[in-house]
Amino acid sequence: MLRNFTILILVSVTIMISCFSNESKYVAIKVRGSDSEVNLVQAIAESFMDQDSLVSVGVTGGGSGAGIAALINGKTDLANSSREITDEELFYARQRGVEPYAIIFAQDALAIVVNENNGVDSLTLNQLSDIYRGAVKNWKELGGNDQKITLYGRQSSSGTYIYFRENIVKNEYDLSMIGMSGTAQIVDAIKDDKNGIGYVSSGYINEKVMERLKVISIKKDAHSVAYSPLDKEKIISGVYPITRPLIQYTNKKPQGKLLEFVLYQFSEVGTSIIQESGFYPVDTRLITAKLRNNES
Structure with missing residues (x-):
């Protein structure tokens, strides 16, 4: 009886050691x-x-x-x-x-999104800069409706905020820009704001997200072809102008x-x-x- 009890204790100790060993590897x-x-x-x-x-x-x-x-x-x-x-x-x-x-x-591409009712389909990089630094404030100046542009962006701790400021705006953001805590907030705001514009990661774009939104095609300059970030081949080939690692x-x-x-x-x-x-x-x-x- 004592021998069986001793064996039972040894088996139990062995199992416990094994468990602790596995936990130490976790x-x-x-x-x-x-x-x-x-x-x-x-x-x-x-x-x-x-x-x-x-x-x-x-x-x-x-x-x-x-x-x-x-x-x-x-x-x-x-x-x-x-x-x-x-x-x-x-x-x-x-x-x-x-x-x-x-x-x-x-690698990621940034997409520029507006409300589905916005009449503008494409923008140049300079026009984007003008919009976000406040030099252009009305969609009419870009061929759209006579409506004041509402700017949406990310909060200052966001890498996207900094990337877009340094590589696209190349200046300080206009003080009217509304800083949002995440991409979902930007998207939701523009769906309800026919004059809104925002930048989001192309990886966030899908059919569900795109309801009531339009993705703007981007030109490198006024003499270039406009490319959409929805065309993956244009991103892979490097011709879409807003990409980042x-x-x-x-x-x-x-x-x-x-x-x-x-x-x-x-x-x-x-x-x-x-x-x-x-x-x-x-x-x-x-x-x-x-x-x-x-x-x-």
Whole structure:
């Protein structure tokens, strides 16, 4: 009887040790940042977790600035960003012993959207700049109705806000621009505002979202052809003029499960999810080679 009891205790201890061993291998990865990337990275994370029961990937938005700040403060393992890290952010990161490592994992195009009742179908980059810096304030100046233009954009912590300001507006935004906390808010506002205009990630555009909206075709200049971001071939070929890389930052080169997750985004499955989500894959050969070896 005593012998059987001893065996039972040994078996129980072995099972407990095994459980604790498995728990010690469990890894939780935190991802935070760009709202343009959040749905895409969430979809990849769910697929990744289906392949590995010992890892959890939590993805939240909040904007590129919030993601980079969280990386600097040690609150996230990976920061999604639709813009490059600033010199000021890099300075504070290094003060805290953080060395941001940039990984370009996909490409995005920005779409310019207006209400479906808007009479304007195309704009040049200069016209977009004039609209958002306040030099053009009425749709009549652009061939539309005699109505004051309502500007919608993102909040200042958004990477899209900064990208659009630096690359399209090339000036400060007009003070009348209404800053929205996310792409969904911009879309909903313009659906109810026949004079509204906004910029959104092309990956967000689908048939449901497009109800009561129109996507504006964009010309590089007045003498160029207008291209729509709904035509994926025009984005892949590089002729659509508003494209940008989607970036992720880690503290130093990723290792372990975090590296596995990053590389999973470049796998056949990850690439398919990127394309199905309305974004565009990048040539990953050099990126994956650097990630897999000791090159910095």
